[in-house]
Amino acid sequence: MKPIFTVEFSARAAGVEFKEESVSLHGPEELFAFVAPGGGCEAIPNEVNEIQMVFLPPAHRNLQNPIADVHATLELGRVFFNGPLAVITQTMEQMLDKAGRGELSRPFLAVIGMPRAERG
Secondary structure (H helix, E strand, C coil): CCCCEEEEEEEEECCEEEECCCEEECCHHHHHHHHCCCCHHHHCCCCEEEEEEEECCCCCCCCCCHHHHCEEEEEECCEEEEEEHHHHHHHHHHHHHHHHCCCCCHHHHHHCCCCHHHCC
16 A cells, blocks of 8 residues: 655754654554554654654546645644645644544644643
8 A cells, every 4th residue: 555645754953954764654544543642653752843744645636626636734833744735634624623532642732832731
């Protein structure tokens, strides 16, 4: 199965930027497992100053609604979501729902910029 997006981590120390190897994810389930309590994002070192989530273009273009495939970037704290507008929008709707149900880990909430006072 081909990945649908990649996650790239970068850190900056003494003015030098380091890029970590990309992690390929094959579906939204893998993304939400990664950002859930106990998921892989809890092991991200504090030195990481930016996370790029790059959604790959769909296998088939949306001919009925071309704006769905327009490339967009959404920044939440230190996380940048890049890719087709429709995919980013759908992912953010799911993320809002999961955040409301307490299904996102505290470290992930911290990197997307949720103020400490609001974290349960």
